Amino acid sequence: MQIRVDAREAGKPVSRNIRIVVAFDGTAYHGWQAQKDKATIQGILAAALHKLTGEEVQLHGSGRTDAGVHARGLVANFRTTSNIPAPAFVPALNRLLPPDIRILSARRAARDFHARISARSKTYQYQIYRGRVLPPHFAREYFHYPYPLDLDAMLQACRLFAGEHDFASFAKATGAREKGSRGTVRRILRCELRQKGRRLILTVEGTGFLHHMVRNMAGTLLEVGRGRIGIPRFRLLFRKRDRTLAGFTAPAHGLVLLRVRYSRARD
């Protein structure tokens, strides 16, 4: 016979799993992941949580973002034994954080919720400005690309990204940190390209992404738009598994992590 002992009864403090949604302007940061002697989103958030709870909090993010990349809704979770009500983490953390990092919401999550492992899909946006001069209010979040583009060809290529493909040609050339268990096959649920005046917005939702994958997709679409990569060669990219055949890596500051979706309603 097994006897289940409630943590409270056993005198151990009850730990809750808290899920937060984070938005940040990545301009000033060396990406999400904590690094020694470098300002990172995870590092700054963990320091604020330590100040608030007194605990060494383990913060799990829905994924790493590179230096300069922005987020409107990155999801993270952490366990705490503090008795701060979950929604109170929003104002309490925001008071401690710089204005370019904001907690948008906080709530108690299921015991087994993990921001990265439980994620069903992530949606990224890549933002391009096509006008001759980049207006200052777009400078932080738009890649300036003032060249003539064949939008029809780009739309055609964009549609070809949808579905399950081997994205080896779009993975970061050096290093293979995400190529391990699942290989380089990824599933793109949605790939859209919209023109709004002089802005060109690429929106990509996928179940997972290789390192630099969205930036390489954006750079490749731009080379399709300039006529440097034709549709036949574009189709070959999924088969050739050769990074050198795809387009350039579009710069980090044009990339925004829009949202992360989870399967279960309570997540």
Added chain:
Amino acid sequence: MQIRVDAREAGKPVSRNIRIVVAFDGTAYHGWQAQKDKATIQGILAAALHKLTGEEVQLHGSGRTDAGVHARGLVANFRTTSNIPAPAFVPALNRLLPPDIRILSARRAARDFHARISARSKTYQYQIYRGRVLPPHFAREYFHYPYPLDLDAMLQACRLFAGEHDFASFAKATGAREKGSRGTVRRILRCELRQKGRRLILTVEGTGFLHHMVRNMAGTLLEVGRGRIGIPRFRLLFRKRDRTLAGFTAPAHGLVLLRVRYSRARD
């Protein structure tokens, strides 16, 4: 008999009048007007023009903007004897300027064109964010005002701004730098309030503005929205000429100079 001598014939260098359109993120600057030992838009532009032309250029702006105020299309003009083609000032100046100040266009203007004196109207936008948490990508240009607002009352008050009124109640409390010749009567051609999700955008076009006028109009509308100033009291503001009766001065970073209009087609 009068003999008209062309400057060229007289051996004097020909001076051209150049009209530029400037956009800037005002966050890092002490406003438009040049000040000793302070970073201002006019000061930085004049230094760039000096570097380019070797001349001590007199730069006339369409109007001063306060520290922290932004612009999408401020107009300025200057005379130069340099032989740089007018459109070439765009890339040449942008190479010398920081990315938060951009020249959007440059062209030769009529001899008597003056960016301030020739202006027929200016359009400002005041930007408010109503959500509970201010997202980082709105932090530089939106005033965070997360309180319940009676939008109907605000729309009613907004309509009352249109037309010619004595705006003494909306002029900066101390100092009267713009109250001189024309007094405090100003003509508002258009006053619109639009809600876009959690954003509230006030757009005001007028033939001229007193110092702090748009910010005081925005602050007063917000106090109308909160029920602190009723419509009857609001109507009295134009007659009472008393700054203490109007609302607060909304902060500078929410204000954007959108565009300046001129009467003649060639301006």
